[in-house]
Amino acid sequence: MIVVIVPLILVGAFLMFLAGLGIVRMPDLFMRMHASSKGASLGVALLLVAAALNFQDLSVVTKSLITAAFIFMTAPVAAHLLGRAAYARKIPLWEHSVIDEGRGHIGEEEDPKS
Amino acid sequence: METSPIIIAAASIATIIVALGMILAFVRLAKGPSLPDRVVAIDALATMGVGALVLTSITTGQAVLLDIALAMALITFLGTIALALSIQKGVFK
Numbered sequence: 001m002i003v004v005i006v007p008l009i010l011v012g013a014f015l016m017f018l019a020g021l022g023i024v025r026m027p028d029l030f031m032r033m034h035a036s037s038k039g040a041s042l043g044v045a046l047l048l049v050a051a052a053l054n055f056q057d058l059s060v061v062t063k064s065l066i067t068a069a070f071i072f073m074t075a076p077v078a079a080h081l082l083g084r085a086a087y088a089r090k091i092p093l094w095e096h097s098v099i100d101e102g103r104g105h106i107g108e109e110e111d112p113k114s
Numbered sequence: 115m116e117t118s119p120i121i122i123a124a125a126s127i128a129t130i131i132v133a134l135g136m137i138l139a140f141v142r143l144a145k146g147p148s149l150p151d152r153v154v155a156i157d158a159l160a161t162m163g164v165g166a167l168v169l170t171s172i173t174t175g176q177a178v179l180l181d182i183a184l185a186m187a188l189i190t191f192l193g194t195i196a197l198a199l200s201i202q203k204g205v206f207k
Contacts, residue, residue, distance in 0.1 A: 005121055005124075006120060009169070010124060010128055010131075013128030013165070013169070016165050017131045017132065020134070020137070020158065024138045029151055029154065043165060044168070047169060048180075051180065054172055057177065063181065066184065067183055067184045070191075071187055075161075082154065082194060089150075
């Protein structure tokens with residue numbers, strides 16, 4: 001069981017470190033969200049699976065899997081809402097971005113003062 | 115069941131790695147040019163906090179900490195949603 005748990009712990013922690021690195025190094029708000037929401041979610045899910053395998057108790061396994069499923073359900077929703085709000089508030093894209101498909105669709109028809 | 119010392123050592127190393135990630139996220143929280151940058155940093159910090167709680171529950175053998183991890187994930191989601199809606203409505207200028 002150690003052969004499974006130790007790689008899960010180390011890979012999960014490394015993914016969370018990569019999420020932090022992406023938040024600092026990416027040039028743009030939307031690229032930062034891309035790094036943080038995916039990396040941190042998968043890292044936490046791997047750590048929770050490692051905890052479930054480590055304890056091997058029914059209540060712990062249930063709680064771990066419920067927490068992992070909850071994070072996988074809510075992280076995309078939160079990232080979508082935050083990205084949409086930031087785009088509607090005209091947060092600038094990276095200056096080397098080649099395409100901006102939301103222009104004229106998001107934030108234009110909604111009155112920002114309302 | 116006693117936790118194997120190899121797993122405890124791996125979880126201790128992993129806690130240090132997660133702490134380094136939290137420091138990097140805190141750099142973005144301190145200097146982020148706009149408010150959504152800071153909200154992204156807070157969201158990532160809280161998710162890494164959940165990960166650190168899970169690692170602590172592995173090293174100490176306290177399964178109760180997983181309950182706190184679940185509650186922290188719930189509250190983080192609510193906070194991010196509330197901040198996103200406030201940004202969209204233009205509450206913060």
